[in-house]
Structures are given as C-alpha cells and as structure tokens.
Amino acid sequence: MTGAAAYRTVAPSLTRAGSPAEAGTDARRRAAALDGEAPAAYLNPYVAGVGLGLVLLAAFVVMGRGLGASGAFTSMVAAGVEAVAPEHARANGMFGHYLAAGPLWTDWLAWEILGVAAGGLLSALLAGRFRSAVERGPRVTDRARLLYAFGGGAVMGVGAKLARGCTSGQALTGGALLSAGSWLFIAGAFAAGYAAAPLFRRQWL
Amino acid sequence: MRAPLYEWGFFGDGASLLVALAVGVAFGWFLERGGMGNARKLAAQFYFRDLTVFKVLFTAVVTAMLGVFWLTRLGLLEPSLLYVPPTWVVPQLLGGLVFGVGFVMGGLCPGTSCVAISSGRRDGLAVLGGMLFGILLFGEAFPVLEGLYSATPVGTLTLPEVLRLPYEATVLLVTAMAVAGFVLAERLERGRGGPVGPGPDTPQGGT
Numbered sequence: 001m002t003g004a005a006a007y008r009t010v011a012p013s014l015t016r017a018g019s020p021a022e023a024g025t026d027a028r029r030r031a032a033a034l035d036g037e038a039p040a041a042y043l044n045p046y047v048a049g050v051g052l053g054l055v056l057l058a059a060f061v062v063m064g065r066g067l068g069a070s071g072a073f074t075s076m077v078a079a080g081v082e083a084v085a086p087e088h089a090r091a092n093g094m095f096g097h098y099l100a101a102g103p104l105w106t107d108w109l110a111w112e113i114l115g116v117a118a119g120g121l122l123s124a125l126l127a128g129r130f131r132s133a134v135e136r137g138p139r140v141t142d143r144a145r146l147l148y149a150f151g152g153g154a155v156m157g158v159g160a161k162l163a164r165g166c167t168s169g170q171a172l173t174g175g176a177l178l179s180a181g182s183w184l185f186i187a188g189a190f191a192a193g194y195a196a197a198p199l200f201r202r203q204w205l
Numbered sequence: 206m207r208a209p210l211y212e213w214g215f216f217g218d219g220a221s222l223l224v225a226l227a228v229g230v231a232f233g234w235f236l237e238r239g240g241m242g243n244a245r246k247l248a249a250q251f252y253f254r255d256l257t258v259f260k261v262l263f264t265a266v267v268t269a270m271l272g273v274f275w276l277t278r279l280g281l282l283e284p285s286l287l288y289v290p291p292t293w294v295v296p297q298l299l300g301g302l303v304f305g306v307g308f309v310m311g312g313l314c315p316g317t318s319c320v321a322i323s324s325g326r327r328d329g330l331a332v333l334g335g336m337l338f339g340i341l342l343f344g345e346a347f348p349v350l351e352g353l354y355s356a357t358p359v360g361t362l363t364l365p366e367v368l369r370l371p372y373e374a375t376v377l378l379v380t381a382m383a384v385a386g387f388v389l390a391e392r393l394e395r396g397r398g399g400p401v402g403p404g405p406d407t408p409q410g411g412t
Contacts, residue, residue, distance in 0.1 A: 039403040042246075045257045046387075048239030049264020055231040056265060057272035062224055064209030065288045066269075067232055069316035070340070073333075077340045094347040111222045113319055115229020116236070120320030123237035129403045132325040135244040135312065142327075149244070149331035150338070152311020153318070156304055157339020160315060162354060163300025165290060167314040168232075170297070171262060174290040176269035178364040178375060181292030188301020189308060196306040197251035204248040204312070 040127040056172055065108075066173025069116070070160035072109035079104040094161070137204040148203050159189075208282045233320055242320030244312030244328050246401040251309045255400040256390040263383040274376050294357040311335065 042048075059066050078098040082089035089095045104110055124130040136145035160166040163185045165174065171189070174182025207213075211221055239261045240246045249255035276282035308314055311332045313321050318336065321329025343350065365375040394400070 042240035042257075042400075042403060043235075043238040045239055045260035045400075046264050048235050048241075049261040050268050051235035051238065052232065052261065052265035053268025053272065055228060055235060056269040057276075058231070059228050060269065060273060060287055061208040061210065061276065061282060063211045063221065063228075064286050067228070067316070069314070069319070070336070073315060073336055074340050074344075077337055077344065081341070081344065092344055092347055093351055094344045106218070106222070108221060108225045111225035112229035112232070113316075115226040115231075116233035116316060117229075117319045117323040118226075119230035119233025119235075120237040120242055121233075121323035122230070123234045124242065124320075124324035127238075127403075129237070130325045131405065132327065133405060134328045135321070135326055136328065137245070145328055146331040149311050149313075149328040150335035152307045152309070153313075153332035153335020153337075154307070154339035154342070155335075156307030156311055156314065156332075157336040158343050159300045159302070159304030159307055160336075161300070161340055161343040162350070163297045163304060164293070166304065166316070167262070167308075168316045170290060170301075172265055172269075175262075175266040176273065177287060177289045178270065178379070179290045179292060180359075180362040180364055180367050181294065181297040182290055183364060184292070184294065184298045185301035185304070188298045189305035192302040192305030193251045193309045194305075197309050200248075200309050201252070203310075204245065205252060205254075 039129040039131070052172070053176070056176060060176075063108075066169065066176070067112065068109045068165065068169040068173070069113055070157070070166040071169060072107065072113035073157070074098055074161065075101075075104055075107045075110055137202070139205075140203050145203060148200065163188075207280065208276065209286050212283075212286045232316070233323070236317055236320045237324060240401070240403065241317045242313075242324045242326065242329070243401065243403065244321060244326065244332075247314075247317065248309060248312040249401050253393050254397050256394055257400060259390055260387060263386060267380050267383045270376060270379060274372075289361050289363065292359045292362040293355070294359060296354055296356060299353075307339075 056066055074094075075098050078089060078095040081092070081095050082099055090099055101107065121130070134142040134145050136142065140148075156166070163170055165182075165185070167189075170182045170185040175186055210216070211224075236242060240257055241261060246255055247258050250258040273282065273284065273287070277284045313329055313332045315336055318329045318332040322333060347354070364379070365372045368375060368378075370378065
C-alpha cells in the first residue's frame with residue numbers, strides 16, 4: 001500500500017484548521033480531491049463540535065426540541081410492520097405508540113434524518129470524500145466487516161430502544177439539557193464501548 | 206417574543222417539517238465535516254487512537270448547553286418550553302451499556318450511519334439494516350420487555366437536582382469537566398499515529 005504514507009500526511013491535525021496559510025492548502029487539497037487525487041482533510045473536531053452544538057441550539061430555539069435518529073428509524077419500522085400486519089402493529093405497545101403519532105410523512109424526525117443524509121452527501125461531495133468503500137481494519141475481509149456492522153447495528157437498535165434514544169436524542173440533546181437519564185446513557189455507552197473494545201479489536205486495528 | 210418559536214404558533218406543522226429538513230442538512234453536514242461518517246475513525250475512539258467522537262460530542266453538548274444558559278439568562282428563551290427527555294434509571298443505564306457494545310461492534314451510531322451511507326460507505330448500510338432489525342426485534346418482544354422498559358421512572362430529572370447544585374454551578378462544572386477531558390484526550394492521542402484521515406489507507410494497523 002504505497003498510498004498510505006501520502007494519505008497520512010494529509011490527515012487532519014489539531015493545529016491546522018483556521019490559519020490563513022492553511023486555508024490556501026485546504027483549497028488546493030479540495031481541488032486535488034475533485035480531480036480524484038486525495039480527499040480533503042476532516043475539519044478540526046472542536047470546530048465541527050461547535051457547528052453541531054449551534055445546530056442543536058437552533059433546533060431548541062426554533063422548535064423547542066432537539067435532534068434524533070433512532071426515533072426516525074422506529075417510525076419507519078412501525079410503518080413497515082403496519083403495512084404488513086396493520087392490526088398486529090397497532091396492538092403492539094411500542095409500534096402502536098409511534099403509529100398513533102400520525103403517518104410517517106408527518107414525522108419530524110423522519111424529515112430531519114432525510115436531511116442528515118442529504119447534508120452528509122453534500123459535504124462529502126464538496127470535500128472529495130465520497131467513496132464507495134467498506135471501512136474496516138486491515139485484518140478482516142469486507143464480508144466479515146459487513147456482518148459485524150449488521151450485528152452491531154442490531155445490538156445498537158435494541159439498546160437505543162431500551163434507553164429511549166441514541167447518541168443524537170440522548171447523548172447530544174439530553175446531554176445539553178442536563179437530563180440525568182441522558183448522562184446515565186452516555187456513561188453506560190462509553191463504559192461498555194471501552195469494555196467490549198478488545199472483543200472487536202481485530203475488526204478495526 | 207421569546208423562543209422556542211414553534212411553541213408560540215409562529216409557524217405551522219407543515220413549515221416545521223421544512224425546519225426538520227434544514228436542521229437535518231446542517232446536522233449531517235457537520236457530522237461529515239468532522240469525519241463522523243467514517244466507522245474506522247469512530248471505532249478508533251475505543252482504542253485511544255483517535256478521540257474525535259469524544260471531542261465532537263462534548264464540544265457540541267457544551268456549546269448547546271452554554272447557548273441555552275445564556276439565551277435564558279438574556280431573557281430570549283423560555284427554558285420551561287424545551288422538551289427535556291425524562292429519566293428511567295435502569296433502562297437508560299442498561300440501554301446505554303447495550304448501545305455501547307453495539308457501537309464498537311458496528312462502528313457507527315444511528316445518525317452517523319446515515320452520513321456513512323450517503324458518503325458511499327457500504328458498512329453504513331449494513332449498520333442501518335441491522336438497526337432496523339434490532340428495532341423490529343425489540344418491538345416484537347415489547348410485551349415481554351415492557352416491564353423493564355417502564356421500570357424506575359423518575360420523570361424529568363436534571364443534573365442540578367441530582368447533584369444538588371445551582372444550575373449555573375452545574376453548567377460551569379460540566380464545561381470544566383469537558384475541557385479537562387479535551388486536555389486528557391490530546392495527551393492520550395499523542396504518539397499514536399495521529400487521527401484517522403479520510404483516505405482509503407488503514408493507518409495504525411498492526412502494533
């Protein structure tokens with residue numbers, strides 16, 4: 001892998017973002033990325049964090065509510081179950097609750113998550129970071145990674161339902177509003193992530 | 206007129222869906238900008254290689270928290286109209302633990318899986334598929350799980366109440382802890398090969 005060293009040199013570092021000299025470098029990188037040479041470096045994490053925080057604050061100010069993701073997916077699953085077995089879905093304590101809120105196209109979080117995908121696409125395209133790939137460590141196959149991804153997604157789905165939210169609805173939104181349950185969720189998620197990490201080391205490193 | 210604008214009937218339900226779309230676009234934009242659509246980058250968090258998840262998450266939490274604090278203080282925001290997620294102690298702690306295992310196994314969370322998908326990453330699609338399956342499983346098992354799901358409800362409970370601290374002091378404490386965490390994160394990352402970039406290489410392999 002001869003490209004590895006070259007990519008590492010364009011990997012983002014903390015000190016880079018924002019300085020005028022670097023702005024020129026970024027523009028050049030972006031041009032190079034559009035030529036298919038190399039993707040632009042990621043934004044400084046603290047700058048990205050402030051941006052996300054301001055988006056969340058805007059949601060509070062305009063709507064009185066925060067962000068979410070797993071809630072939108074629950075509405076989609078509920079709508080799917082309803083399409084297959086309407087009575088069964090409406091009788092179910094969880095799906096019924098989501099269905100009672102109205103049809104899927106009137107769901108606030110469903111529109112928001114549609115926007116998330118669109119915003120991610122726009123950002124990736126403009127930075128030359130759109131790439132058809134499977135992100136994984138060097139020691140596993142794409143197939144193994146996709147199986148882990150599906151399994152991890154399923155476990156996460158169960159966890160998010162039990163906790164009544166995920167990284168968006170609990171960690172970001174509830175965290176900023178100082179909800180005690182949200183901070184319990186954050187503590188649990190980080191603790192379990194670190195505790196389980198050795199089991200999945202092969203997949204990533 | 207004080208925020209939140211929607212609560213005052215400033216605009217209707219139809220417009221609120223357009224707001225949702227716009228908020229989502231901005232949310233997805235900053236997630237992708239920060240590299241949060243890259244599972245390798247997110248997972249590196251749990252091996253102390255790249256603490257971007259921690260930095261982005263807590264910078265965002267502190268920014269929004271301080272924003273709510275100051276807008277309230279300036280009389281521009283009515284905090285009682287904000288929806289604060291209520292607390293169920295056991296299911297939220299347990300749910301967090303389960304979620305954390307799924308996070309390091311799948312490498313993406315629900316929101317970031319959307320960004321991974323729309324930036325071309327096929328593993329994002331697998332995470333999303335798994336998540337829909339997990340939600341379906343949970344829903345179908347809901348009659349059995351309902352007891353656990355509804356256990357230990359305490360209503361709206363906030364950190365100032367738990368810690369018996371004034372709101373201002375709690376805001377200060379959370380900010381100070383986040384900053385201390387950032388300093389620690391920078392130290393931990395040093396000498397570990399640098400953060401994971403957007404390229405197709407697999408840095409920090411081996412060891």
